[in-house]
Amino acid sequence: MLTPKKVEILSLGDELLVGIRLNSHLTYLGGELVRHGLDPARDQELPDDTDIIRTAAAEALQRADLLITTGGLGPTSDDVTVDALARALGRGMRHDAGVETALRERYARRGLTPTGNNLRQCRIIEGAEVLPNPNGTAPGQWIEEDGKVIAVLPGPTGEMRPMFADQVLPRLIRLGWASERIPFLQIRTTGLGESQVAATLDPIFEPFADRLRVAYCAHEGVVDVRLAAVREEALPLGELNRVGERCRSALGSAFAAFGDQPVAALILGQLRRHGKTLAVAESCTGGLLAARFTEIAGSSKVFNGGVVCYRNDAKTNLLGVPACLLEQHGAVSPECAVAMATGAAEALESDYALSITGFAGPEGGNEPPGTVYIGYHSPLGVWASKIHHRGTREAVRERGVNAALDFMRRKLRKYEMHELLECLRC
Amino acid sequence: MLTPKKVEILSLGDELLVGIRLNSHLTYLGGELVRHGLDPARDQELPDDTDIIRTAAAEALQRADLLITTGGLGPTSDDVTVDALARALGRGMRHDAGVETALRERYARRGLTPTGNNLRQCRIIEGAEVLPNPNGTAPGQWIEEDGKVIAVLPGPTGEMRPMFADQVLPRLIRLGWASERIPFLQIRTTGLGESQVAATLDPIFEPFADRLRVAYCAHEGVVDVRLAAVREEALPLGELNRVGERCRSALGSAFAAFGDQPVAALILGQLRRHGKTLAVAESCTGGLLAARFTEIAGSSKVFNGGVVCYRNDAKTNLLGVPACLLEQHGAVSPECAVAMATGAAEALESDYALSITGFAGPEGGNEPPGTVYIGYHSPLGVWASKIHHRGTREAVRERGVNAALDFMRRKLRKYEMHELLECLRC
Numbered sequence: 001m002l003t004p005k006k007v008e009i010l011s012l013g014d015e016l017l018v019g020i021r022l023n024s025h026l027t028y029l030g031g032e033l034v035r036h037g038l039d040p041a042r043d044q045e046l047p048d049d050t051d052i053i054r055t056a057a058a059e060a061l062q063r064a065d066l067l068i069t070t071g072g073l074g075p076t077s078d079d080v081t082v083d084a085l086a087r088a089l090g091r092g093m094r095h096d097a098g099v100e101t102a103l104r105e106r107y108a109r110r111g112l113t114p115t116g117n118n119l120r121q122c123r124i125i126e127g128a129e130v131l132p133n134p135n136g137t138a139p140g141q142w143i144e145e146d147g148k149v150i151a152v153l154p155g156p157t158g159e160m161r162p163m164f165a166d167q168v169l170p171r172l173i174r175l176g177w178a179s180e181r182i183p184f185l186q187i188r189t190t191g192l193g194e195s196q197v198a199a200t201l202d203p204i205f206e207p208f209a210d211r212l213r214v215a216y217c218a219h220e221g222v223v224d225v226r227l228a229a230v231r232e233e234a235l236p237l238g239e240l241n242r243v244g245e246r247c248r249s250a251l252g253s254a255f256a257a258f259g260d261q262p263v264a265a266l267i268l269g270q271l272r273r274h275g276k277t278l279a280v281a282e283s284c285t286g287g288l289l290a291a292r293f294t295e296i297a298g299s300s301k302v303f304n305g306g307v308v309c310y311r312n313d314a315k316t317n318l319l320g321v322p323a324c325l326l327e328q329h330g331a332v333s334p335e336c337a338v339a340m341a342t343g344a345a346e347a348l349e350s351d352y353a354l355s356i357t358g359f360a361g362p363e364g365g366n367e368p369p370g371t372v373y374i375g376y377h378s379p380l381g382v383w384a385s386k387i388h389h390r391g392t393r394e395a396v397r398e399r400g401v402n403a404a405l406d407f408m409r410r411k412l413r414k415y416e417m418h419e420l421l422e423c424l425r426c
Numbered sequence: 427m428l429t430p431k432k433v434e435i436l437s438l439g440d441e442l443l444v445g446i447r448l449n450s451h452l453t454y455l456g457g458e459l460v461r462h463g464l465d466p467a468r469d470q471e472l473p474d475d476t477d478i479i480r481t482a483a484a485e486a487l488q489r490a491d492l493l494i495t496t497g498g499l500g501p502t503s504d505d506v507t508v509d510a511l512a513r514a515l516g517r518g519m520r521h522d523a524g525v526e527t528a529l530r531e532r533y534a535r536r537g538l539t540p541t542g543n544n545l546r547q548c549r550i551i552e553g554a555e556v557l558p559n560p561n562g563t564a565p566g567q568w569i570e571e572d573g574k575v576i577a578v579l580p581g582p583t584g585e586m587r588p589m590f591a592d593q594v595l596p597r598l599i600r601l602g603w604a605s606e607r608i609p610f611l612q613i614r615t616t617g618l619g620e621s622q623v624a625a626t627l628d629p630i631f632e633p634f635a636d637r638l639r640v641a642y643c644a645h646e647g648v649v650d651v652r653l654a655a656v657r658e659e660a661l662p663l664g665e666l667n668r669v670g671e672r673c674r675s676a677l678g679s680a681f682a683a684f685g686d687q688p689v690a691a692l693i694l695g696q697l698r699r700h701g702k703t704l705a706v707a708e709s710c711t712g713g714l715l716a717a718r719f720t721e722i723a724g725s726s727k728v729f730n731g732g733v734v735c736y737r738n739d740a741k742t743n744l745l746g747v748p749a750c751l752l753e754q755h756g757a758v759s760p761e762c763a764v765a766m767a768t769g770a771a772e773a774l775e776s777d778y779a780l781s782i783t784g785f786a787g788p789e790g791g792n793e794p795p796g797t798v799y800i801g802y803h804s805p806l807g808v809w810a811s812k813i814h815h816r817g818t819r820e821a822v823r824e825r826g827v828n829a830a831l832d833f834m835r836r837k838l839r840k841y842e843m844h845e846l847l848e849c850l851r852c
Contacts, residue, residue, distance in 0.1 A: 016452070016469075018466060019453050019456035019459075022450060028445065030446075031446075033445075034445060040444060042470060044469065044471075215446055226444075286716050286729075290716070297787075297819055300737070306712075308706075308733070308734070310731045314730055314773075314774050317774075318773060347744060
C-alpha cells in the first residue's frame with residue numbers, strides 16, 4: 001500500500017441540511033478511516049433526492065476509490081439511496097428473499113407483520129453483497145465495480161457504527177486497503193491554547209514531516225494532538241512513541257495523558273490507585289462537575305457524591321458553610337469555595353473534594369458575571385483559585401468545570417511527583 | 427419570490443473530515459436558511475486543498491444561487507479559502523488597508539504586532555465587499571457574480587454566527603432572496619417515537635402538502651415537529667397556528683409545548699408561575715438531572731439545589747433515607763426513589779422534588795443494569811415510576827433524565843388541568 005486509498009462519503013438526509021441533525025457519522029467514520037490508513041477526502045450532505053444523489057455518487061466514484069453512503073435506507077418514499085445508487089451504477093435491483101425472512105422474523109418477534117413499504121428494504125442492487133443488520137431492519141450493501149468499492153450503510157447510529165466496524169472494515173483490511181492499525185498516538189494537553197501547543201510541538205515534528213500526520217484539536221478545555229503514521233511502515237510504533245515522549249517533556253505540566261481519557265477519568269484513576277475518595281460541591285455549574293465524574297464507568301468506587309447548592313441556606317444546611325462567612329465574604333468568594341469543598345469532604349466522608357462557586361450570568365453580584373472560584377480540599381491542605389471568563393452562561397459553566405478539573409489534575413500531579421521524590425530520598 | 431433560492435455550503439477544514447470536529451456550522455446555517463425561506467441544497471466538507479476547493483466552488487456556483495463558505499481564513503498556510511475562491515472566479519486579490527488597520531489595532535490592544543503571516547488575512551478578492559469581523563482577525567467577504575452571491579465566512583463559531591446574522595442575512599433580505607421571517611412553528615413532543623408522532627400528525631398536514639414543509643426530529647428524549655411555509659405568502663402565520671392547534675389536540679399529553687424550550691425549562695416556568703420551588707436527588711445520573719435544570723437562565727429563582735448520592739451512607743446522611751429502607755428494598759427501588767425525593771425536598775426546603783436511582787451499567791445489582799426508578803415528591807403526594815433501557819451507560823443515564831423530566835411535566839400538566847377544572851366549577 002503506497003498511497004492511502006481515497007474515500008468519499010455521502011451523508012444522506014434532509015435533516016442534515018435543514019439544521020435538525022449534526023452529522024456525527026462523519027466524525028465517527030473520519031476518525032476510523034484515518035486510524036486505518038485511509039484518506040477521507042470529501043463528505044457531502046445531500047437531500048433525499050434521487051437525481052442529486054445519483055449524480056453526486058457518479059462524480060464521487062470518479063474521484064475516490066471507496067464511496068461510503070449513510071442513510072436513506074428506511075421504508076418510506078423519502079428513502080431513495082438504493083434507487084439512486086442503482087441508477088448511478090447502471091444496475092438493476094432484485095428482491096432478496098433472505099433479507100425478507102430476517103425482516104419478517106424481526107417483526108414477528110414484536111408481534112407485527114411488515115407492510116409493503118417495509119418490504120422496500122429487501123431491494124438489493126444487482127451484484128451487491130448483503131451486509132446483514134443485526135440492529136435494525138435495513139441491510140447494508142457492499143458493491144465492487146471497476147476496482148472501486150461502494151459501501152451502503154443505514155442511517156441510525158446504533159446500526160451504522162457496528163456495521164462499519166464489524167463488516168466493512170474487515171473487508172477493507174482483506175482487500176489490503178486498510179491496515180489493522182496504523183501507528184497512532186494521541187496526546188492530551190490542558191491549560192494551553194491550540195496555537196501555544198502547536199508552537200511547543202511543531203519543532204519536534206519537523207523532521208518527520210513526510211512520515212507523520214499531525215492534527216490539533218481544541219475541545220472542552222483540552223487540546224488534543226493526534227499523530228498518525230502516513231502508512232503502516234512509515235513510522236513504526238516504537239519510534240512514534242519516542243516522539244510522544246519528547247512531546248511530554250516539552251509540554252511539562254500541560255501534558256495530561258497519552259490517549260483520550262477525560263481529565264475527570266485521569267483524576268479518578270489516580271485517586272483509585274491511592275485508595276482515596278472524592279466529593280464535589282457546586283453552585284453555578286449546577287451538577288455539571290458531578291456529571292463529568294459520574295459519566296466515567298466505575299466512578300462509584302472513588303466518587304462519593306456531590307451537592308448542588310444554589311441557595312445560601314443549602315450551602316449552610318448541607319455543607320455547613322457558616323452563615324457568617326457567607327455574610328462577610330459572599331457566596332462567590334475564595335472563602336466560600338474552600339468552605340464548600342471542606343463541607344463536601346465532611347458531609348460525604350471523602351478524602352478529596354472539589355468545589356465551584358460563581359456567577360454564570362447573565363446576572364452577577366458582588367463580582368461581575370463570569371467570575372468563578374474553585375475550591376480544593378485535600379489531605380495536604382486547601383486551596384482556592386479564581387477564573388474569569390466573558391461569555392454566555394453555557395460557556396462560563398463549561399469553562400468553570402474544565403478549570404476545576406485541570407486545577408485538581410495539576411495539584412495531584414505535584415503531589416504524586418512529591419511522593420516520588422520522597423521515595424527516591426529513602 | 428416564487429421558488430426558494432438554492433444555497434450550497436462549503437465547510438472547509440481537514441478537522442471536519444478526520445473525525446476531529448463536528449460540523450455544527452451546517453446545523454446553524456441550515457436552520458437559519460430554512461427559517462428565512464432559502465433552500466439548503468447541499469453541503470460539502472472539503473480538506474484544506476486549493477485545487478479541491480477551487481473545483482468544488484466552481485461546480486457549486488453552477489448549481490446554486492448562493493454559495494456560503496466557512497473556515498480556512500486563518501493566517502497559516504493551511505488557510506487557502508481566499509486563494510481557491512479567487513481562482514474559481516478568475517479574479518485577482520488585493521491587500522486591503524482598512525482591514526490591516528483594524529488588524530493592527532486588534533493586536534495592539536493585546537500589546538502584539540502582527541507578523542507577515544497574519545497580514546495574509548488582509549487579502550481581499552477583487553470586487554469583493556469586506557465584511558468586518560468584530561470578533562476576530564479574519565474579515566468575511568461578500569462577492570456578487572453573474573446574479574449569484576458568494577459569502578465567505580470565518581471558521582470560529584463565535585465569529586461565523588454573528589457575521590451571518592448581522593451582515594449576510596440583512597444583505598440577502600435586501601436582495602429579496604431571504605424573507606424577514608417565514609411563517610414557522612415548532613411543536614415539541616415527548617414520550618412518543620418519531621414514527622408515532624408522524625402517524626398522528628401526517629393526516630393533519632396532508633391538505634397542506636404543497637404549502638408546508640414538515641420535518642420531524644428526534645433528539646434527547648423529545649421529538650420536534652418543524653412546520654415552515656414554503657414561501658412567506660403560501661401559508662400565513664394565522665393559518666399555520668391553527669394547524670398547530672390541531673396538532674396539539676391530536677397529540678394529547680404528548681404535546682409538550684410550541685417552540686424549542688427544553689422540558690426542564692417548561693417545568694421551571696410552570697413552578698415559577700405558581701411560586702413553587704424544586705430540588706433533585708440522583709444517584710446513577712450523577713448530576714445530569716441537576717445540570718438540566720441549572721442550564722436554564724434564571725433557574726435559581728425556582729431550583730434550590732440537588733444532591734448526588736452514589737453511596738448509601740450519602741443517601742442516609744444527606745437525604746435522611748432510612749438505613750433500614752435501603753437494607754430491605756435496596757437503593758434501586760421505588761421505595762428508595764420516593765425517600766430520596768422527599769429527603770431532597772426536606773433538606774433543600776422545596777415544594778417539589780424529583781429523584782433518580784438506578785443502575786447505569788455496565789454493572790447491575792438487585793436489578794439488571796439499565797433499570798432506573800424515578801421518584802417524585804409534590805404537595806399532592808409522592809409517586810415512583812420504573813423504566814428499563816438496554817444500552818450504554820451514557821444512554822441509560824440520558825434516558826433516565828429524560829424520563830424523569832417527562833414524568834414531572836405530565837404530573838404538573840394533570841395538576842394544572844385539575845386546578846383549571848376546579849376554577850371552572852367555582
